Amino acid sequence: MAILDQGPLNYKEQLPPIIHENYGKWRYHENPKPGVLKHVSESGAELYSVRVGSPRLVSLDFIREICNLADEYCGGYLRFTARHNVEFLVSDAAKVEPLIAALGERGLPVGGTGASISNIVHTQGWVHCHTPATDASGVVKAVMDDLYEYFVSSKLPAQLKISLACCLNMCGAAHCSDIAIVGVHRTPPRIDHEKIRKGTEIPSLVASCPTGAIRPNPKEKSVVVNDAKCMYCGNCYTMSPGMEIIDPDNDGVAILVGGKVANARTNPMFSRMVIPFLPNNPPRWPEVTDAVRNIVETYAANAHKGEKMGEWIERIGWERFFTLTGIEFNAKLIDDFIFSRETFRTSAAFKY
Ligand code: SF4
Ligand code: SF4
Numbered sequence: 001m002a003i004l005d006q007g008p009l010n011y012k013e014q015l016p017p018i019i020h021e022n023y024g025k026w027r028y029h030e031n032p033k034p035g036v037l038k039h040v041s042e043s044g045a046e047l048y049s050v051r052v053g054s055p056r057l058v059s060l061d062f063i064r065e066i067c068n069l070a071d072e073y074c075g076g077y078l079r080f081t082a083r084h085n086v087e088f089l090v091s092d093a094a095k096v097e098p099l100i101a102a103l104g105e106r107g108l109p110v111g112g113t114g115a116s117i118s119n120i121v122h123t124q125g126w127v128h129c130h131t132p133a134t135d136a137s138g139v140v141k142a143v144m145d146d147l148y149e150y151f152v153s154s155k156l157p158a159q160l161k162i163s164l165a166c167c168l169n170m171c172g173a174a175h176c177s178d179i180a181i182v183g184v185h186r187t188p189p190r191i192d193h194e195k196i197r198k199g200t201e202i203p204s205l206v207a208s209c210p211t212g213a214i215r216p217n218p219k220e221k222s223v224v225v226n227d228a229k230c231m232y233c234g235n236c237y238t239m240s241p242g243m244e245i246i247d248p249d250n251d252g253v254a255i256l257v258g259g260k261v262a263n264a265r266t267n268p269m270f271s272r273m274v275i276p277f278l279p280n281n282p283p284r285w286p287e288v289t290d291a292v293r294n295i296v297e298t299y300a301a302n303a304h305k306g307e308k309m310g311e312w313i314e315r316i317g318w319e320r321f322f323t324l325t326g327i328e329f330n331a332k333l334i335d336d337f338i339f340s341r342e343t344f345r346t347s348a349a350f351k352y
Pocket of ligand 1: 131133167
């Protein structure tokens with residue numbers, strides 16, 4: 001009989017001996033150089049973590065390659081971070097530089113620590129999902145190629161987290177990142193009555209629409225959409241294959257900025273849209289890479305040390321953010337959803 005409900009492996013069985021021995025007894029850590037962390041325990045034991053960028057979507061050959069490196073330099077131990085970087089856990093200080101050299105020979109970049117741009121948390125895109133308005137892996141590769149210098153250094157005012165979601169489901173961290181790239185549609189769904197009749201629970205489809213744009217259509221045993229109320233979220237297509245919304249000529253991405261999850265200094269913040277649309281231009285998405293670089297460089301040149309993107313913008317004011325970045329303010333950026341009033345200015349305090 002098959003073994004069921006066994007859950008994941010107990011992570012403690014997979015810890016390197018040095019972590020087992022010093023579990024819960026770490027005194028401090030340092031970041032001696034980009035991509036390298038040194039943790040020192042109460043007993044004086046030293047653990048070096050060498051952080052390496054990964055494309056997240058990897059082959060078994062890639063996994064075997066990093067396992068071979070872990071066997072050679074780390075007693076067979078490594079881990080993946082929450083931003084899907086790989087961390088080699090080295091307990092012998094003499095092996096740190098040889099490991100970094102071996103990684104360099106294989107083109108694996110060491111970085112992503114401190115005030116850097118670490119990996120981009122991202123999603124499935126055209127590789128595997130049925131609802132995307134853009135690709136994930138392709139955009140991420142283009143953006144990280146362009147911002148590579150920030151992965152392998154710590155020269156920003158603070159850590160800058162970039163995320164990508166290929167539709168407004170926002171799998172991942174797009175709603176709470178310093179910069180978020182989000183796939184958006186710009187045309188309403190195209191109704192296929194036959195598919196809706198055959199494969200859709202109509203009340204759930206009607207209830208899936210955040211703006212109430214969908215109504216039952218009893219004559220067709222289907223639905224109708226009020227296009228004027230539709231804002232192309234695609235939620236109805238998630239509910240029903242008869243609401244196809246993907247539109248290669250009109251889909252693209254929006255850019256959001258200023259989100260954070262940490263409680264350090266200021267409360268967590270949602271990211272907010274600053275560019276409503278950029279076209280999908282595969283394979284290198286130049287409009288997107290240019291827009292992201294502009295925001296990164298303007299932030300790097302103007303923020304105080306230790307200040308996150310959202311904290312910087314809240315300090316200088318959103319008008320000033322648009323002035324400094326040269327991004328055109330657009331009426332589409334004004335919130336018009338249920339609780340939008342809270343986002344309007346209810347004060348005379350602003351800068352010309
Ligand atoms: S963000 Fe949307 S399109 Fe991308 S993986 Fe999630 S559900 Fe699929
Ligand atoms: S795309 Fe969104 S807003 Fe438009 S009809 Fe579907 S669920 Fe409603």
